[in-house]
Amino acid sequence: MTAMAVSPATRQLCDAMFPDDEAASVLALLDLYTGAECERVHQAVIRLSGGRLGRLRIWLDEAKRNPETVLWFGESPSDVSQDTHTFGVEFINGFLDRHLDTPAEPTGE
Template identity: 85%
Template sequence: MTGMAVSPATRQLCDATFSYDEAASALSLLDLYAGPDPERVHQAAVRLSGGRLGRLRKWLDEAKRNPETVLWFGESPSDVSADTHAFGVEFINAFLDKHPDTPAVSGSE
């Protein structure tokens, strides 16, 4: 299943976030997201990835289950302080970094 086309603004964000060699892969991963609010989810996941494809893949996997979680971490929530939010993002990304990527199985979705 293919998601919504990636917006020009999200393409620019990918170009600014990922290396030249990885930007196309990042766009391909984003294109697979078929859930609600695709542009916001795409941009939140790219910001959260910190330019790492493995993190992007994991944030998009979470977005398939619960897009609101990705939006909360990837945007600026009003229900916590900026420091608390930054700590949460760093904590989750450190957790993701400790769990190696598992290869995606094509045709599994």
């Protein structure tokens, strides 16, 4: 499958969140996700990563399994308060940060 270039809006978000020297790595990782709602998922994982490559990898792995979850966390859901949503994102990213040194198992997909 041919990699699809990210949209200009996604590239702009990437440039705002990640240092210039990581741009090529970020774009290569984003190219690995070609599933449903590709542009929305790309932008959601960039936002959720907080500019950290390790988090980006983990959120992309989750997007392959469950894009709806990533979109819920990476966008502004209407079914909870903004404070609750922010707490959830911060909680999960805190958990991920404690486990980033643990290599993820390949999913075989």
